[in-house]
Amino acid sequence: MQPEFKSQINMLLLGLDIMTGLFILALIGGIISIIYMYIVDKGQTKQAIRHNYPVIGRFRYLFEKQGEFFRQYFFAQDREEMPFNRAERSWVYRAAKNVDRTIAFGSTRNLDQVGTIMFMNCAFPTLSEDAIPPQNVTIGANCTTPYTTNSLFNISGMSYGAISKPAVLALSHGAKEAGCWLNTGEGGLSSHHLAGGADLVYQIGTAKYGVRDDSGQLSDEKLKSFAALEQVKMFEIKLSQGAKPGKGGILPGKKVTPEIAKIRGIPVGEDSISPNAHPEIKNVGDILDMVARIRQVSGKPVGLKFVLGHSQWLNDLLTEVNKRGVNSAPDFITLDSADGGTGAAPQPLMDYVGLPLKESLPLLVNMLEKYNLREQVKVIASGKLITPSKVAWALAVGADFIVSARGNMFALGCIQALQCNKNTCPTGITTHNPKLQEGLNVQDKALRIANYNK
Secondary structure (H helix, E strand, O other): OOHHHHHHHHHHHHHHHHHHHHHHHHHHHHHHHHHHHHHHHOOOOOOOOHOOOOOOHHHHHHHEEEEEHHHHHHOOOOOOOOOOOHHHHHHHHHHHHOOOOOOOOOOOOOOOOOOOOOOOOOOOOOOOOOOOOOOOOOEEOOOOEEEEEEEOEEOOOOOOOOOOOOHHHHHHHHHHHOOEEEEEEOOOOOOOHHHOOOEEEEEEEEOOOOEEEOOOEEEHHHHHHHHHHOOOEEEEEEEEOOOOOOOEEEEEEHHHHHHHHHHOOOOOOOEEEEEEOOOOOHHHHHHHHHHHHHHHHHOOEEEEEEEEEOOOHHHHOOOOOOOHHHHOOEEEEEOOOOOOOOEEEEEEHHHHHHHHHHHHHHHHHHHHHHOOOOOOOOEEEOOOOOOOHHHHHHHHOOOEEEEEEEHHHHEEEEEEEEOOOOOOOOOOOOOOHHHHHHOOOOOHHHHHHHHHOO
16 A cells, blocks of 8 residues: 555544544534433523423524524514413513513504504693593492402412412412402412412302302302301402303313312312303393392402393393392403403313403493483403403493403413413323422413503
8 A cells, every 4th residue: 555545544534533533523412402402491480481391492582583484484473463462462472571661663553454442642732641540449338347459460260170280379479569469260269379478359250259158059158167267359250261261160170189179179180160050140130139138248349240132131130130130240240252261261261262352342332321320330341351451441341440361371471381281281280290380480470461461
């Protein structure tokens, strides 16, 4: 073999050795990096996705950062995604983190669409001269224990069971910090709702979870025990819900843990399906009888929650109120709508049943005024009111208060994965999987809840 050729072979072998060595070093470096990222991701509590899905969860944030480019040419625009578009969700995320909420260049909202809600600007704005803080409003002035608050925006019903323990804890502590109330949802009252010290609205659904006797009927004894709690400010009788009018709550059996079963008074591991209506309510008189009963037993304000569709029954209800006397009226009405959401419901009900809020809210307010009950009955509006502009619209139309569930879910970190009914929520909000719940840091999320509601 020629010396020159032999030298070239040696150099080639040396090069291959160097390349092999570099590849091995890169491989080792990559493995070390992955291990390091895994440890960091599992140890941090700011981002639930990274905690629950270490290393690969980082791709979500990488893709999100590149999303503006890809959405512009290939995917949905900021205002096209449903049920909440990216622009709305992004605003909530920024508000919850208390960071800059301004945008540049111009609105991406379709301002030419028929029925678009707009505010008329003032030609001579007075800036802060006419601005006043929210005033106290009393609900149930004739009750033994009325409820007075100045909180315009509050947390709507999300049952413990539908959402997780850390989610309820974060909502409870966040509500206390923000000075707003927290609705328990129809799943009953848990120690987690009480933990933060926030004002609570106890929701009584058709299954009477938490306040039912052994036969499933409303228990005065249990009502008294919950009414004795200072944190429980009001009771809400849920007749129907916006996303599923005509159908009761649905909690899959895999989410009915021993603790949840005990709170609700139902068997462990079995589907928890509420009746589609209160068995003892057959007419408007029965509604007022239940309101009177709960108010007498509890001494606290009692209201109704429903989605408005056929409205003749509401005329009958208000006529019956005037017949019995104004003090027989519910202390408040929480008006849900076809815009409302839930963790589990048949799609046809979500898509086709009930009036949207922009139609039902003016209708309800006008009917209360017609029957001279507007001052007696406070109006609480619900249904996709997650941004200040929509809240301002509802207040301008006549609502006294606003409640939101999904806005607060976004503040908790919800990414609209649409897995609420599967116990596989990647952010730990609507799952009882302990590993997925680990990513939801109560202290951090409570602060975000407070920021958002403020």
